[in-house]
Structure formats: structure tokens, C-alpha cells
Amino acid sequence: MAAPTHMTIAEARKALKAKKISSAELTDAHLKAMEQTRGLNAFVTETPERAKADAKRADVVLAKGEGGPLEGIPLGIKDLFCTEGVLTTAGSHILDGFKPPYESTVSAKLWQAGAIMLGKLNMDEFAMGSSNMTSYHGAVKNPWRRKGANSDLVPGGSSGGSAAAVAARSVMGATATDTGGSIRQPAAFTGTVGIKPTYGRCSRWGIVAFASSLDQAGPIARTVEDCAIMLQAMSGHDPKDSTSADLPVPNFEAAVERGVKGLKIGIPKEYKLDGAPKEIQDLWEQGIAWLKEAGATPVDITLPHTKYALPVYYVIAPAEASSNLARYDGVRFGLRVPGKTLDEMYENTRAAGFGAEVKRRILIGTYVLSAGYYDAYYLRAQRVRSLIARDFTEAYKQVDAILTPATPSAAFAIGEKMDDPIAMYLNDVFTVTANLAGLPGISVPGGVNADGLPLGLQVIGKAFDEETVFAVGRALEKAANFTALPEGMA
Amino acid sequence: MTALIKGQTGEWEVVIGLEIHAQVISKAKLFSAAATAFGAEPNTQVSYVDAGFPGMLPVINRFCVEQAIKTGLGIDGKVNEISVFDRKNYFYADLPQGYQISQYQQPIVSGGTVILDMKDGSTRKIGVTRLHLEQDAGKSLHDQHPSQSYIDLNRSGVALMEIVSEPDMRTAEEAGLYIKKLRSILRYLGTCDGNMEEGSLRCDCNVSVRKPGQPFGTRTETKNVNSVRYVMQAIEYEARRQIEVIEGGDEIKQETRLFDPGKGTTRPMRSKEHAHDYRYFPDPDLLPLELDPKWISDLKKVLPELPDARKTRYVADYKLSPYDAGVLVAEQETAQFYETVAKGRDAKLASNWVTTELFGVLNRTNKAIQDSPVSAKALGGLIDLISDGTISGRIAKEVFEAMVETGKDAAAIVEEKGLRQVSDTGAIEKAIDEVMAKNQDKVAEYRSGKEKLLGFFVGQTMKATGGKANPGVLNELLKKKLAG
Numbered sequence: 001m002a003a004p005t006h007m008t009i010a011e012a013r014k015a016l017k018a019k020k021i022s023s024a025e026l027t028d029a030h031l032k033a034m035e036q037t038r039g040l041n042a043f044v045t046e047t048p049e050r051a052k053a054d055a056k057r058a059d060v061v062l063a064k065g066e067g068g069p070l071e072g073i074p075l076g077i078k079d080l081f082c083t084e085g086v087l088t089t090a091g092s093h094i095l096d097g098f099k100p101p102y103e104s105t106v107s108a109k110l111w112q113a114g115a116i117m118l119g120k121l122n123m124d125e126f127a128m129g130s131s132n133m134t135s136y137h138g139a140v141k142n143p144w145r146r147k148g149a150n151s152d153l154v155p156g157g158s159s160g161g162s163a164a165a166v167a168a169r170s171v172m173g174a175t176a177t178d179t180g181g182s183i184r185q186p187a188a189f190t191g192t193v194g195i196k197p198t199y200g201r202c203s204r205w206g207i208v209a210f211a212s213s214l215d216q217a218g219p220i221a222r223t224v225e226d227c228a229i230m231l232q233a234m235s236g237h238d239p240k241d242s243t244s245a246d247l248p249v250p251n252f253e254a255a256v257e258r259g260v261k262g263l264k265i266g267i268p269k270e271y272k273l274d275g276a277p278k279e280i281q282d283l284w285e286q287g288i289a290w291l292k293e294a295g296a297t298p299v300d301i302t303l304p305h306t307k308y309a310l311p312v313y314y315v316i317a318p319a320e321a322s323s324n325l326a327r328y329d330g331v332r333f334g335l336r337v338p339g340k341t342l343d344e345m346y347e348n349t350r351a352a353g354f355g356a357e358v359k360r361r362i363l364i365g366t367y368v369l370s371a372g373y374y375d376a377y378y379l380r381a382q383r384v385r386s387l388i389a390r391d392f393t394e395a396y397k398q399v400d401a402i403l404t405p406a407t408p409s410a411a412f413a414i415g416e417k418m419d420d421p422i423a424m425y426l427n428d429v430f431t432v433t434a435n436l437a438g439l440p441g442i443s444v445p446g447g448v449n450a451d452g453l454p455l456g457l458q459v460i461g462k463a464f465d466e467e468t469v470f471a472v473g474r475a476l477e478k479a480a481n482f483t484a485l486p487e488g489m490a
Numbered sequence: 491m492t493a494l495i496k497g498q499t500g501e502w503e504v505v506i507g508l509e510i511h512a513q514v515i516s517k518a519k520l521f522s523a524a525a526t527a528f529g530a531e532p533n534t535q536v537s538y539v540d541a542g543f544p545g546m547l548p549v550i551n552r553f554c555v556e557q558a559i560k561t562g563l564g565i566d567g568k569v570n571e572i573s574v575f576d577r578k579n580y581f582y583a584d585l586p587q588g589y590q591i592s593q594y595q596q597p598i599v600s601g602g603t604v605i606l607d608m609k610d611g612s613t614r615k616i617g618v619t620r621l622h623l624e625q626d627a628g629k630s631l632h633d634q635h636p637s638q639s640y641i642d643l644n645r646s647g648v649a650l651m652e653i654v655s656e657p658d659m660r661t662a663e664e665a666g667l668y669i670k671k672l673r674s675i676l677r678y679l680g681t682c683d684g685n686m687e688e689g690s691l692r693c694d695c696n697v698s699v700r701k702p703g704q705p706f707g708t709r710t711e712t713k714n715v716n717s718v719r720y721v722m723q724a725i726e727y728e729a730r731r732q733i734e735v736i737e738g739g740d741e742i743k744q745e746t747r748l749f750d751p752g753k754g755t756t757r758p759m760r761s762k763e764h765a766h767d768y769r770y771f772p773d774p775d776l777l778p779l780e781l782d783p784k785w786i787s788d789l790k791k792v793l794p795e796l797p798d799a800r801k802t803r804y805v806a807d808y809k810l811s812p813y814d815a816g817v818l819v820a821e822q823e824t825a826q827f828y829e830t831v832a833k834g835r836d837a838k839l840a841s842n843w844v845t846t847e848l849f850g851v852l853n854r855t856n857k858a859i860q861d862s863p864v865s866a867k868a869l870g871g872l873i874d875l876i877s878d879g880t881i882s883g884r885i886a887k888e889v890f891e892a893m894v895e896t897g898k899d900a901a902a903i904v905e906e907k908g909l910r911q912v913s914d915t916g917a918i919e920k921a922i923d924e925v926m927a928k929n930q931d932k933v934a935e936y937r938s939g940k941e942k943l944l945g946f947f948v949g950q951t952m953k954a955t956g957g958k959a960n961p962g963v964l965n966e967l968l969k970k971k972l973a974g
Contacts (some may be wrong), residue, residue, distance in 0.1 A: 082545045095544070102538060104545060206545040212774035241547050242776050320774055323577050326588020327542040331641070342583055342639070369579070369769035378771060 004029035005169040009073055009226040012172060016062055016072050023062065023072025026172075027055035027116055030074045033170040034118060040141045042155075042165040044079045045087045046119040054116045061114065070233055071114030076171035078162050079120040080127055081107045081217075082206040086117075090208040091125040091135040091158075094328045094353025096335040104206025105238045106175060106217045113233035118171055122161030125355045126325065127182055127210040130427035132160025133418060134357040142190055142411050143168040143486035147452035153411040156186030156427070162220045163190040167486055173221035173230050177207060179214045180313050181407075181431025184443035187220050188406035188456025191445045191484060193473070194220040195227045198464045199438035200245035202231075203238030209324040211317040212243070214435040224444060224474040228252035231466065247464060255467030260475045261295030263468070266399035270306035271430060273408060279449040280405045287403055287446055287457045290479035291472065299399050303391040306433060308384045313432040314425060315368050315381035321358075322365025328353060360421065389437040396462050401472050404430050406443040406456030430458060440466045442473040445482040454484065493661045494702065497733040502699045504729040505706055506659035508668060508721075512651045512682035513626070513690040514557045520625050520649035521548030521591065528688050532631075532642035540647035542586030547775050550575075554649040555779065557681040558598050558623050559789050561651055564679045564796055565618050565672075567602030569786050573622070575776045579769040584628035584641050592652075594770045597622035598779065604655070604675070605798055606667040607816035616668050617656035626650050651682065657696065657706065662722040662729075669693060669718050674797050674820050686717050693721050697728040699736070707732070708742040712756050715749045724749045728756050800825055808837035817845055823859050830866035835873050843869060847887065851894050863894045872900035882961055885909050913960040915967060921954040922947075922964075922971050936972055947972065 001007075001015060004026050015021045031048050051074060058072035082088050082100035089095040103111070111117070124134040131154040132140040142155040143164060155164040159176030163186030166174050176183040178196035187194030195218045202217040209215060219230035235249040267288060272281065288298045330336035330349030337348035354362070368377035395402065408429055417423045434441035440463070443456040457476055461469035494501035519526060522539040539546040562569045576594040602618030628646035630639050653672065659665050673684035673691060684691050693716070698709035712728060715721045732742050747756040772778075795803075797819045804815035818841060819825045832840035848869065852859060864872075872890060875881045881889060881904055892903045904910055912918060925947060926933050936943045947968050952959055 088544070090544070098544070100544070102543075102545075204545075205547050208544040209775075240549060242549050243774075319771060323579050323589055323769070323771070326579060326581065327544070327586060329581065329583075329588060331583055332541055332586060333543065343581075346581055366769065369771055371767045371769075374769075374771070 005033050007172070008223050009070070009172050009221060009229050010223070012073060013069075013229075019062075023055040023058040023116065024052070026072060027051050027074045027118070030118055030170055030172065033168065034165075037143070037165075037168040037170050040143060040164050040168055041138050042122055042140050042161040042168065042170065043076070043119045044089060044091070044122050044137050044161070047086060047117055048119075051116050051118050058114055058116060068112060068114035068233075069229065070110060072116065073114070073172055074116045074118050075110060075230075076118050076121045076162060076165045076174040077107055078159055078175050078177060079123050080177050080208045081175055082208065083107055083117070083120065086120060088120065088208070089136070090127070091123040091137060092328075092353065092355070092358070093136040094335045094349070095208075095333075096353075098334045100206070102206060105203035105240065106207065106234045108206075109233055109236065110175070110230075115233070121159075121165055121174055124158035124160065124182075125358050126208065126321070127158040127177055127179055127215075128321070128357050128361055129157040130181070130185055130424055131412075131414075131417070132157040132186070133414065134355050135160075136355060139414050140164050141414065143489065144190060144411060144453055145487055149451075151413045153453070154189065154414055156189035156407075156411065158182040159186050159194070159220060163187055163192055163194070166190070166192045166220050166222060169489060173219055173226055175217060175234070176220045177210075177215055177217050178431075178435065179210050179216075179317060180435050181428040183218045183220060184406050184431045184441055184456065184458055185427055187443040188445070188454065189411035191454030191482065191486070192220050192222055193224050193227050193442065193444050193477070194218060195231060195442040195466065195469065195473075196434060196440060197231060197235065197466050198245070198440045199435075200243055201235050201249075201440070201464065201466070203236070203241040203244045205238055205240040205244075211320040212324060213320060214313075214317055216435070224442070224470055224477050225253065225256050227442070228256050228470050245464065250467050252466060252470055255470045256474045258467070258471040259295065260291055260472055263296040263401065263472065264299050264399040265291050265296045265472065266301035266395050266402040267298050268301050268303045268306065268395070268402060268404060270303050271404040273429070276408050279410070279455065280408060283446045283455050283457065284403070284405050287476055290476055291403065294475045294479065296472070296475070298403075301395045301399060301402070303388075303395060303433070305384060305387045305391050309388055309433045309436055310425060310429055312381045312384045312388065313428065313436060314364070315377050316385065316436075318361040318365030319369050319378050320365070322362045322369065325354075325358070325362055357421070385436050388433060392433075392437045392439060392460075400462070401468050402460040403472070404458045404460065406430060406458040410449050410451065410453035410455055434460050439463055440469050442469050444473045444476045444480070446476060446480045447482065448484050452484070454482070493663075495699075495729060495733060498737050501702065502729070502733050503702045504660055504662075504725070505657045505698045505700060505709070506662075506665050506725055507657035507696040507709075508655045508659070508665060509694040509696070510653045510655075510669065510672060511692040511694075512561075512653060512676055512684070514554050514623075514649035514651055515681055515683060516551060516554050516557060516649055518551055518553070519647040520551055520554050520623060522647050524647065526648050528690075530644055532640070532644060534644065536643040536646065540586065540643055542588070548591060548773070550776065550779065551649065554623060555598070555781070556789065557649075558621065558651055559781065559786055560679050560793065561653075561676065561681045562599030562602065562621055563786070563790050563793055564675050564681075565602035565604060565621070565653075567599040567618060567621060569599055569781065570596065571781045571783060571786075572596065573598040573779045575623075575773045575779065576770045577773045580766045582627070582630075583639060584630045584643070584646065586628065586643060586646060590625050590627060591773055591776070592624035593622035596778075604668055604671050606664060606671055607801070607812070608667070609813065611812040613812075614664065616658045616664070619654045619656050621651055621653045624650050624652055657698075662725040665695065665725055666718045666722045669721060670820065671797070678794055678796050678822050689716065692716060695721060695724055695728070697725055697732070698742070699729055699732045707736075708744050710742065710745055710747050710756075712747045712749050713759070720749055720751055723754045724756055727754060731756070808832060808841065810838065810841050814841050814845060821859065827859050827862070827866045831870045831873065833870070835870060836877060839873055839876065840870075843873060847890055863897060864890070868893060868899050875900050875904060879911060879913060879960060880904060881909055881911050882957070885911065885957055909958060911960045912955055912958045913963050915963060918951070918955065918959050918964055918967055919971070921951050921959070922968055925950045925954060926971065933972065937974060944968070944972070
């Protein structure tokens with residue numbers, strides 16, 4: 001039997017059932033790993049007491065041969081999910097001291113399935129960022145380093161804490177959210193697996209909103225199967241979220257080993273970027289070859305509006321954010337910096353409470369929605385968004401799923417790209433399209449680059465066809481046989 | 491009909507459009523399950539959605555949508571099968587989300603008509619541009635603390651229908667009639683209680699003036715005018731102010747103004763109070779509202795009879811004047827009361843009794859018709875006694891007063907006080923003879939051609955019988971005897 005922190009969720013579940021290990025032992029091992037990896041700054045809040053108590057309860061249930069599909073499995077929760085009575089900051093100073101009196105639907109579903117919370121995971125402020133550098137609680141360090149180098153790397157973002165903790169083996173899996181790539185990019189940077197399901201698959205109720213029409217929750221874990229197990233528990237219609245899909249949730253776990261024989265896999269030419277590193281192109285070609293060997297047929301396709309995706313995203317997401325973040329005004333919860341008048345209190349509170357990136361996006365969003373600019377920016381962006389979605393609809397007449405690189409590069413060093421927001425925004429170039437079109441996308445580690453850093457491959461599926469995404473993801477995972485570990489994690 | 495205002499440079503026409511905010515009758519709010527009852531302790535009817543907490547999402551209340559559809563149908567509007575909720579963004583302490591969810595470009599109802607019943611019995615059609623659903627904001631309480639404001643979020647998220655009229659009204663009186671008629675329709679439909687004192691019905695007045703035949707002038711919007719009387723005052727004031735400004739050589743600024751009920755005047759809001767760019771955009775938390783056409787047609791089938799249809803029926807079936815019919819149908823309760831009184835009786839007589847005597851008493855005692863001291867059945871009983879000749883109309887008024895005082899029915903009072911009408915010709919003849927004997931000079935005058943004196947003799951004889959003589963019989967006998 002593997003060491004508890006090196007088990008997958010699937011393995012741990014079997015071991016718990018077979019009583020080879022208790023949830024208390026599993027949880028303690030992860031709590032210890034959490035302490036040992038504190039230097040990564042992956043957690044905003046640790047909840048060891050609650051974890052231990054819940055593990056004890058899980059063991060009682062397990063002893064009776066009962067329990068949910070995640071009974072006794074220790075997980076981390078991104079700090080964007082409201083957790084009842086537990087500090088929830090969204091990585092922002094403005095939510096200082098905010099302990100929600102309610103539990104997000106997705107996390108509640110995980111607790112119903114028997115999972116155990118180890119703590120709340122660090123993230124870019126309000127999920128705005130691709131490096132986890134914008135968190136009020138400080139940067140998260142990637143457990144991976146370049147071979148023979150000492151500089152700390154970013155874990156990606158915005159779910160940087162989730163990805164780092166999963167990679168560092170301090171949690172077995174973590175919840176995350178993805179608005180433009182915030183699950184898939186950090187998964188790619190940390191050698192983990194992350195899936196953003198179809199928009200509407202998971203309820204957004206109780207998740208601090210960034211951009212409502214793009215935000216989707218999903219898991220980050222160490223294997224495709226583990227992601228399927230977690231997403232199974234997280235998914236489902238929620239009458240409290242009007243945009244949640246009233247559709248049955250398929251058996252994701254059963255789909256994982258379905259194989260790819262006979263599937264047609266689209267290879268979009270627009271994802272071949274001028275000036276992209278050769279290692280990215282090589283990995284992509286390797287992925288195509290793996291799927292071919294597994295019995296799938298690669299098909300060249302075109303997604304002609306891809307080049308507009310990033311600008312469209314950086315109009316729509318800030319527009320929605322500028323409105324969603326208006327409620328952080330110091331009146332009812334979180335930070336309040338007093339002022340002589342109401343307006344002054346707003347200004348003082350928001351000036352102190354929001355970081356630079358959040359302010360930048362609120363300004364952009366306010367601008368593109370302003371009278372006289374709305375048509376030129378927001379409305380036009382929405383029209384182009386429909387064209388991007390239509391590109392996929394057209395492509396899916398020919399193919400069953402699409403294979404692309406997950407990111408244009410491997411993890412970069414902390415401090416890099418910080419002075420150039422546009423360069424930072426380019427991190428999302430391969431991932432934003434799935435958000436704009438509402439489609440499911442998974443990032444699976446495909447190998448390491450010359451520096452020994454993990455690189456991810458992305459599979460984008462049809463709406464509500466996560467099953468094919470899992471099957472293709474699993475085929476890549478199998479072929480890649482990714483066994484590399486961050487330094488000191490063996 | 492157009493009433494013009496005389497200025498120094500000639501006559502001016504006033505152009506008025508009204509925006510009515512009508513609170514939807516619903517137990518729960520537009521996007522949350524919190525209660526909506528009026529007068530609750532501050533902040534006791536607030537969900538986390540209404541308070542704009544992180545991660546909270548709106549879910550449309552189907553009943554509020556149904557109420558808006560019914561209202562749209564009730565004003566003969568077009569109910570749109572697809573409408574869209576937008577966010578209207580602005581910061582204020584009683585607006586917890588930092589935006590109001592409203593409908594901007596695609597409202598649930600487009601078009602509609604409200605028919606005004608004018609004093610002279612004519613009607614006037616006022617166009618409705620649109621009706622849309624939106625959330626109410628909370629309330630800022632500025633008088634509870636010397637330096638701070640308190641916020642009550644009970645009203646935050648309550649469903650409102652904003653009903654926007656075309657600029658079709660030309661006088662303050664028409665504006666008053668429009669509000670009353672719309673209120674009447676809403677109350678018939680049960681979609682808004684129309685209570686202006688509690689703020690369930692609020693009005694913004696758009697007013698401009700122009701020389702007849704000229705294009706529309708620049709308008710001002712006067713906000714939150716909270717009674718029909720104030721609306722009329724605000725319009726009168728604003729029209730005269732605008733005429734003075736223009737005739738003084740200045741231009742009207744398009745601005746938002748506030749009504750001062752104490753002075754009956756309007757004043758501009760501070761520019762900060764309304765300098766908003768609302769940055770409307772479709773609310774991404776809500777899908778477009780799609781209505782099943784069958785739902786709309788089913789609701790249409792079960793709409794109650796509305797004031798206009800009822801009025802037409804009263805004119806046709808009861809032969810009432812359009813004006814009287816309009817008065818009777820304005821409130822459902824009055825119409826029901828009237829119909830009970832009129833059933834199987836002289837409908838015109840019933841109408842007169844309800845609109846004059848009964849309304850007189852209700853006004854005097856400041857009571858609603860539901861609390862009338864004389865029930866519809868009792869009033870019917872009184873009219874029966876008039877119709878079958880038991881009492882005269884004059885005596886009936888006396889009996890009615892006694893009914894109001896004692897709550898007894900008409901027949902009992904007539905018996906008790908011995909007010910039964912005398913139709914016995916012998917008794918009446920005797921009284922006539924006595925009166926004629928006492929007034930022989932007047933008899934002579936009458937007989938020499940001064941026939942106007944008949945009234946005098948009728949009065950005297952009636953007095954002699956204690957008012958109980960049947961007026962018909964009395965008249966006939968008197969004429970015969972006077973003729974000699």
C-alpha cells in the first residue's frame with residue numbers, strides 16, 4: 001500500500017472500505033503534510049480540528065460498511081467557496097473576517113458525500129489572475145522548481161492554492177473554479193489534473209462571483225479518475241442557481257475507462273501560436289500521436305474566431321466583475337474603512353480593500369459598460385462570443401472532442417510578468433474559449449519540459465459531454481504515464 | 491379635450507407622462523423567499539439574497555411574473571413571451587447588491603391602454619408604453635441617529651411593476667384620473683393594493699409645456715409624489731414654473747426634481763443625487779424570462795371583469811349614466827355593494843341611493859364601504875319600501891338616517907315611528923279641506939291664475955299629515971279640489 005499522502009482518491013476509497021486505513025490516519029497524514037508544506041502558502045485557513053472530528057465521524061460510518069462516495073476523503077476548498085462559519089475571503093482584504101452563515105451548494109454536496117475539509121485554499125484575489133500573485137494573503141509557491149534552480153515558481157491561478165496543495169500531497173483533491181482557465185492552467189503548471197465542467201453543471205450558489213456567465217466550479221486532483229469521482233459529487237441541478245442545468249448527471253467514473261477507439265479528435269490550427277515555445281508544440285504533437293495509437297482519429301479543424309477570444313474575455317469578464325463586486329461597499333460585511341460621508345466610506349473601503357488587479361478589472365469593466373461605450377465594447381464582445389461558440393458547434397459536427405495545449409508555457413517564476421498585465425493575460429489564451437462557449441475542458445499532465453517542469457494537454461468536449469472529456473483525458477494520462485514528482489515529494 | 495394655461499405670451503399646453511411604481515401583491519420577494527408584509531420591524535424580512543451577500547443568486551418568483559402578466563392583460567398590453575432582466579448599477583447604502591435588477595430593453599409587457607372616465611361622461615384613452623418588473627431598494631433612515639443613517643432592508647428585493655405611460659395627458663386632472671383608474675384596475679386584478687400612503691403605489695411625473703401645435707418641450711421628472719392630490723399639485727406647479735422660465739427668456743433644463751408636499755412646489759435634486767450612468771447590462775445570473783403562451787392565454791381566461799367592462803354593463807343593463815356607472819365601478823367593493831342593492835330593484839334608484847345618501851354617510855364618518863353602517867341588504871329593504879309606496883322618498887331619507895344611527899332595518903323603523911305613508915284619500919281630503927279653509931285668500935289667488943301656489947298647498951297639506959301623505963295621491967286630490 002502506498003503512503004497515505006501518495007494514494008489517489010480511488011485507492012484511498014478502496015483502502016478505507018477494506019479497513020486497511022482509517023479516515024483518521026488518512027486525515028492526520030494530510031494534516032501533517034499541510035504543516036510541512038506551509039512554506040508554499042497554499043492555505044488561507046487551516047481547519048485541523050474540524051477535519052479530525054469529521055474523520056472520526058467518517059470512521060464510524062465506514063465501520064458500519066456505510067458512507068458516501070467520498071466518505072473519509074480529506075479535501076481542500078478554494079477560498080472562493082462560502083463555507084458556513086469558516087472564514088471565506090476570496091483572497092481579498094475586503095472580505096476581512098467574513099464567516100458566511102451558509103455553505104455553498106458544491107461544498108455542501110462534498111460533505112454530503114462524506115468528504116472532509118482540511119482548510120481553505122489560497123487564490124488570486126476574486127479569482128482574478130493567472131499566477132496566484134494577486135492574493136491579499138501573499139503568493140503561493142509552486143512545489144515544482146526548475147531542475148537545478150532555486151527560484152520559486154508560480155503555481156498558476158487563480159486556483160493556485162488548490163493546485164499547489166494537490167501537487168504537494170497535502171490534500172487528496174481540491175475544489176477550484178475556472179472563469180478563463182483558473183482550473184486548467186494551474187493544473188498544467190503543477191502536474192495535476194483539473195476539469196472545468198460545462199457551464200451549468202455545478203451550482204454557482206455560494207461561490208463568490210467573479211464573472212457570472214463564465215464562472216464554473218470543478219475539481220483539481222492527481223488523476224483523471226479522481227477528478228471524475230469528485231465532479232460526480234459536485235455536480236447536479238440546483239434550483240437556487242437559475243443558470244444551473246436541470247439535467248441528469250451521467251456516471252463520470254464509468255466513462256473514464258471507456259477508451260477513445262473510433263473517436264474523432266479535432267486539432268484546431270488556430271491554437272498553433274507564432275512564437276510559442278517548441279516544447280508546447282512538441283507536447284501537442286505527442287498528444288495527437290498518443291490518441292492515434294489508442295485508436296482515435298485526429299482531424300484538422302478550424303475555430304476561426306479563436307484570435308478574438310482573449311479580447312472578448314477581457315471585456316465580458318471585467319464587465320460582469322465590475323457589477324458583481326459592487327456589493328463590497330463596507331456597509332454590511334467584511335472590511336469597512338470609515339469616511340465622513342457615505343461616498344467617502346465607499347472610496348476608503350474599496351481603495352484599501354481591493355488590490356491592483358481587481359481595481360484594474362473594475363475600471364475596465366466600468367468603462368466598457370458606460371454610456372457611449374457599451375455598444376462598441378460589451379455588446380460587440382457578446383456578439384463575437386456567439387461566433388466563438390458557433391465555431392465549436394460547427395467543429396463538433398465533425399469531431400467528438402478537441403485536443404490543444406493547456407497553456408502557452410510552463411510555470412514561470414514568481415515576479416515574472418508582473419509589470420505587464422497583458423503578458424499575464426496571455427496565459428489564458430488556450431483556455432478562455434471553453435469558458436466563452438460554456439464547454440467542458442480538462443487539463444492532463446503530458447510530460448515535463450527540458451527544465452523538468454510539467455506541461456499540460458487540454459481536451460475540450462461538447463456541452464454536457466464530460467464523459468468523452470474524461471475518456472480522452474484518461475487515454476492521454478495512460479499514454480503519458482506521468483510519474484514525475486516535485487522535488488522532495490518522493 | 492385640451493385645457494390650456496394662459497401665460498404672458500399666449501396659451502400653453504401641458505404634456506404629462508407618468509411612471510407608476512406599483513408594488514406587486516406577493517407573499518415573497520421578486521428573487522427571494524423573504525416576506526413582504528408592510529410595517530414589520532426593520533431588517534426582519536431580509537434574506538441573504540436581499541442583503542447582497544457574497545455568492546447569493548436571484549431566482550425569479552413565478553407568482554410575481556404571473557401578477558405582471560395579469561396586469562399586462564388587464565391594461566390590454568402585449569405580454570412578451572421573452573423578456574430580459576438587466577442590472578441597473580449604482581451605489582447607495584440601501585442598495586445592497588450595488589445594482590437593481592430591472593428590465594431595460596426587453597420588458598415583460600409592451601403597450602397598453604388606460605381609459606379615463608371624464609366628468610362629462612366622455613372617455614379618453616391614455617397609452618401605456620411598457621410595464622416591467624424590478625426590485626425595490628431598501629430604505630435609508632436618516633432621523634434615527636445624529637450623525638449616521640440606518641438601513642432597513644425589509645423592502646429590498648420586493649417586486650415592483652413600473653408602468654410607464656405615453657405623454658398623452660394634458661391636464662393635472664387627467665393625471666389624477668389616470669392614477670385612480672390604473673389603481674382601480676390593479677385592485678380589481680389583485681396585483682397591487684394601490685395604497686399610496688404605504689408606498690405600494692408611487693408616481694414620478696414627467697412634465698413639459700409647449701405652444702399648441704409645437705413639438706414637445708424639454709421635460710422635467712418629479713420623483714416620488716405620493717398621493718393623487720400631490721401629483722396634481724406637482725404638475726400644476728411644474729407647468730406654471732416652466733411657462734415662467736420660458737417666458738422669462740430661459741430654457742428648461744432636463745432634470746430630476748423633488749416634490750415638497752409642505753409647500754406644494756418642486757425643486758431640483760442635487761446633481762449628485764441623480765448623476766448616474768447606470769451601466770445597464772443583462773443580468774448574467776438570470777436566464778431570459780420565457781413565458782409559455784398557454785400560461786398567458788390561461789391567465790387571460792380567468793381575468794376578473796374589469797372596471798371598463800363593468801361600466802359598459804351598468805350603462806347597458808342598468809341604464810345608468812356613464813358617469814354614475816364610472817363612479818360605481820371604481821372600487822370593486824362599491825360595485826359589489828351596488829349590485830346587491832340593485833338586484834331585482836329599480837337600478838337607477840339604487841344608484842342614486844348609493845352614490846348620494848350612502849356615499850354621504852361614508853364620507854362623513856370616514857368609513858370604507860366594507861364597513862358601511864347600512865348593509866347592502868338593508869339599503870335594498872329601504873328601497874323596497876319606497877317602491878311599494880310604503881314610504882315617500884322624503885320619509886326614506888329620515889328612515890335612512892335612523893338606520894345609520896341605530897343599525898335597525900327600514901321596516902322596523904317605519905313601524906316604530908309610524909312613518910307609513912297615507913294613501914287613504916279620505917284622510918288626505920280632510921287635511922286638504924282644512925288647509926284650504928285656513929288659506930282662503932291663497933285659494934282665490936290660485937283660482938285667478940297663480941298656479942305656482944300649488945307648491946304651497948302641497949307643502950302645507952304634507953305638513954298637516956306629518957309628511958306621510960302619498961305625494962301622488964295628494965297632488966291629484968289637491969289639484970281637483972283647488973280647481974273647485
